[in-house]
Structures are given as C-alpha cells and as structure tokens.
Amino acid sequence: MQNSKVFKNSNLPYLELRYIKEISQCEKMHLHEELTITALKEGSLNITFNDSFKILNPNEIAIINSNIIHNATLNSKSVKDGYVLYIDKNYLKSLNLGISLDYIFLKDDKKSFINLCEILLAEDVSLLEKEELFVEFCLSTFSFKENIEEVEKNSLSIKIKNYLDENFLEDIILEDISKEFNISVVHLIRVFKKEFGLAIHSYIINKKVHRAKELLNSKLPIIEVALQSGFFDQSHLNRSFKRVFQLTPKEFQKNIFS
16 A cells, blocks of 8 residues: 555545554644544554543554544554544534544444545445445444334335436445435435345445346457446456356356357
C-alpha cells in the first residue's frame, strides 16, 4: 500500500478516510468537528485528552467525539499502518440509532474497523458495497433498537428485491434505494438481510455473476463479458465468478465449447 491514501467520494459526503503507513507524532492538542475513529496495525499510541490519556494498541479502536480536545504521541519506536475515519455526526444522528454519541474510547474491535478501512480504500470494490459495509459497521459499533413488523418486512423486502433485479447493472447506492421506498438506510439493510440472508451488495454481485454466466455462453471475450455484466474489469469478474461457481470464467467457457 502507498505511504498515504485518502478515500473521499461526493456520493458519500458524510465520511472521509485517511491511511498513513508511517505514523509520526501529533503533539499539538487539537479537535475535529467530526466524530473520529482511529486504529493501527503495528505499535501503540498515547492519546491524551484534557484530563486523561489512553493507550491505543493494535486490534483496538479509539472513538473520539467531535470537539474533544486531544493529541496523539508515539508509545513505541515504530507505529505503522494507521487509519483515521472522520464521520459527520449529523449523519450518524440521521440513522436514528438511539445513542448519545458521547464516546471517547472503545477497545477490542477484532479488526472489523481495519477491514472496513481496507475495503473503503480498495479501487475494485463498488461504492454500494463500501456504503453498505460502512453502515453495517455503524450498526454493530453503536448499539440501537429497531422493531420490524413482519408483514411489512415481507412485502417490502420483495419490492426491494424486484427493484434490485431491474437495476443491478446501474451504479446505485443505498440512498437511491431508500429514497425509492421512502425508508431509512438502516431499515433498508435490516429488512433485506433479515429476509434473504444476504447483504444488498452481495445480492447484486450474485446477480452480476449469473448475468456473466449467461454471456459466457455466447463466446464473447471475457473482458467484454465482465463489462457487460457490471464488473470493474476481468479480474474482478474472475474473483466473484470463482467464489460462486468454483471455477474461473475461462475454465467455464472452455468446458462449454470443448
């Protein structure tokens, strides 16, 4: 990975991610307007607040509320692979998670945050998948309660599925779908996954893979199949296709026409 990298997209204006390979001292006390989440892979940091400090170790995350004055200094000689996610607090409030968002520190994340960061930085992952994984991370990190009526869930989930079946080749994001059905993004994710057992982006990938399988029967070049079935490139198709069918598109096509 590069020495530094930033993920920022105008379609997801409420989040920004920064990756730094070699972490240096940040001795000056400062604050952020956004809620920030920090993690690192190697070494440890001292995070100092006005009247206390915490040590951030690998596999832990520091959640610092907006406008909390703090700094970060090295607690070991080498501190590497740092991730800082900035989240608009108003966006979190809009999810109606039923939380105060007054966190200062939370430990033991079991690498789920770093996994999210690596997916956000990946160039071969769709914006929809990034958005959905981000929201799911928020749901698992910031506890909340939400009741879903069974009758509503069943009818709504089928409508969502039909919408995805018609639009899976389009460059859609969760907000597009939630607006279509006049529901929140949180409600959308929970209703669909509860009914079908799949995340929305996984369902779409599955649809694209089966679309590619149909196109492979026509002797189209695999790169053309990849593009016509909504994948970034041939390697993206290869990975997704093999996960579903246990063989590559080339192997599949070769077996058909051998």
